[in-house]
Amino acid sequence: MVSPSPYDDRSSVARFSRGPGAGSQDVRVRLTERGVAIEGVDGEAPLIWPYGALTIAEPLSAQSIDALLSYSYQPGAALFVPDKIFARALMEHAPQLTLRARRMRSARPWFWAAGVAGAVVAGIWLSGFSPANALARMLPDKAREMLGDQVVASMTNGRATCVAPAGTAALDAMTAKLSAAAGTGQRFKVVVANWEVLNAFATPGERIVLTRGLIEAAKSPDEVAGVLAHEMGHGIELHPETGIVRGIGLAAATEIVLGGAGGLANIGLLLTQMSYSREAEREADRHALSILKGAQVSTDGLLSFFDRVAKMEENDGGTGIGVLRSHPQTEERRAVVAAAERYAATPALDAADWEALQSICTVTEGAETVPSAPPSPRPSKPLPGETDT
Ligand SMILES: [Zn+2]
Secondary structure (H helix, E strand, O other): OOOOOHHHHHOOOEEEOOOOOOOOOOEEEEEEEOEEEEEEEHHHEEEEEOHHHHHEEOEEEEOOOOEEEEEEOOOOOEEEEEEEEEHOOOOOOOOHHHHHHHHHHHHOOOHHHHHHHHHHHHHHHHOOOOOHHHHHOOOOOOHHHHHHHHHHHHOOOOOOOOOOOOHHHHHHHHHHHHHHHHHHOOOOOEEEOOOOOOOOEOOOOOOOEEEEHHHHHOOOHHHHHHHHHHHHHHHHHHHHHHHHHHHHHHHHHHHHOOOOOOOOOOOOHHHHHOOOOHHHHHHHHHHHHHHHHHHHOOHHHHHHHHHHHHHHHHHHOOOOOOHHHHHHHHHHHHHHHHHOOOOOOEEEEEEEHHHHHHOOOHHHEEEOOOOOOOOOOOEEOOOOOOOOO
């Protein structure tokens, strides 16, 4: 029997997600006799997660300030409760989630619990549950936007952004068309940095940074659209947020979830040093293909971008530029795009808007403290580790 704890007539605010891609929502949780009751999910009756089938990202202890829970019978779903009183009360109801229980299991490997723990770990692995990705999905939109602003600021630090009105209007129109085709309801914001390297980054909060070098290197609006669609794919899968949670650790990310803004000053650096896994790139390419199809923009743009990058590497005497060095799988990715189905397409921008976009850096805004090279016929090397495309 479980003794009543002072918590038992309270409830806590929490974030709930049904699974990858499902987004997350605010809910209330309660500890009941049957299990954790999750109230307010899609306006339905409360979900009950029985205590015995709960698993946790970080075991509970007296120092716990939150709990990131998953449930064996609802693979992929996650519940984040940023409440230390809840976390402590949960220890009484679900002692298997405590640090003590984990220590006992590891101290006595012959103990049956070890087998159970192994099964649970295998179950988590099979269901693709990743604490970092689950926590990324828990980040409130406000926190993701805040992170995105920080990252954009630190990436463009000392560099002006390109804001020629006609070019900005053309870029916004292209972004809106592709966002709508993504069909996730997300509204991406794209910033062009006055930076001669060829580069593109997705950042948290649906922000994307393109460089002047990328726009100058592109031979058609469809190439820019292809790169944008790929970066949107990273954004849809919350790859930048997940990378940051992995990089700074669960505890610091929890602070962000709780709304603390401190200590984020250098978070942009973290993202610039991150490279995505092969699977993440595949996911982003899959989204890119579907976004381009939805917007009726040809995938040839993405293909010629891959080709251009490959050619630049050859011209570079084999030392490689960042785009390929960090993406050895470019050949394989190119093949997937090349094999994608064909459909009727129109250019991502008409001739006048494309010309306007190419001139977007004729008007700039913000401090230019880093000496900027004059526009070059061929973009120079990205800095090591700074590329994601
Ligand atoms: Zn990428």
